[in-house]
Amino acid sequence: MSVTAGELTGTERAVLLVLMAASRPVPNRELAVRGPALDKTGRDKLNRLGLIESERVGSRFVHELTDRGWRLCRELIDAGPPPRSTGPAKTLYTVLGALGRYLDGAGLSLADVFGASDGSPVRTEDRIRAVYARLAARPGGWVPLTMLRAELDAPRAEVDAALAVLHRTPGVSVIPQEDQKLLTPEDRDAAVIIGDRPKHLIAIED
Known part of the structure; x- marks a missing residue:
C-alpha cells in the first residue's frame, strides 16, 4: 500500500x-x-x-x-x-x-x-538478553520473569514494552506458567500482559 x-x-x-x-x-x-x-x-x-x-x-x-x-x-x-x-x-x-x-x-x-550507536544507551531488549544469559541454565531454558525483573534497573513500562518486542522476535518465547498452582504472588505481580494473557516465563534460544 x-x-x-x-x-x-x-x-x-x-x-x-x-x-x-x-x-x-x-x-x-x-x-x-x-x-x-x-x-x-x-x-x-x-x-x-x-x-x-x-x-x-x-x-x-x-x-x-x-x-x-x-x-x-x-x-x-x-x-x-x-x-x-x-x-x-x-x-x-x-x-x-x-x-x-x-x-x-x-x-x-x-x-x-x-538509530542506536556505540555511544548510545543499551536498549532494554539487549539488557534483557544479557540478564537472561546470566540466569538461564542453558540457551532456551525457562527463566521466571520474577528473577529477570529483579536484575533489571528499568521502569516496569519500559521492560514490559521490551518484552512485547522480544515476544515477536524469532527464537524468543514469552509464555504463561501452565500450572497456575506453582505461581507465587511475586510471580503473578511480575507477569507481563501480552494480548489478553499474563505471561510468566521467558526463553531465548540464542
Whole structure:
C-alpha cells in the first residue's frame, strides 16, 4: 500500500516523528508527553497503513515505527508543513528541512542519526538478553520473569514494552506458567500482559 505525507493529519505526522526520534517502542503515556496523544482513530489508521505497529501490553498500547513508517518519515522531512499549519509547526518543518539537506549532503539515513550507536544507551531488549544469559541454565531454558525483573534497573513500562518486542522476535518465547498452582504472588505481580494473557516465563534460544 502506497502512502504519502498528504494523507496524514498534522497529529498523525507528529506521532510518526516522535516515534522516529525515540527509535524504540513507546507506550501511550510517554507518547503523549513527548508529542500529541494518539487516539483510537489515529492508531487504527496508522496501523492499517502499515506505518506503525501497536501492541497492547497490560492496560496500555505500545507503538513502534515499521520500515514503511521510517520511509515515510524521510518523506515528511522534505514535505514541508501541512496546509493551515500554525507558526510553531512551520518552524518545526523548517528545522526538518535543514535536517533533510544535512542527510542528503552527508549521505546518511535516518537510522544513522536516530538509530542506536556505540555511544548510545543499551536498549532494554539487549539488557534483557544479557540478564537472561546470566540466569538461564542453558540457551532456551525457562527463566521466571520474577528473577529477570529483579536484575533489571528499568521502569516496569519500559521492560514490559521490551518484552512485547522480544515476544515477536524469532527464537524468543514469552509464555504463561501452565500450572497456575506453582505461581507465587511475586510471580503473578511480575507477569507481563501480552494480548489478553499474563505471561510468566521467558526463553531465548540464542
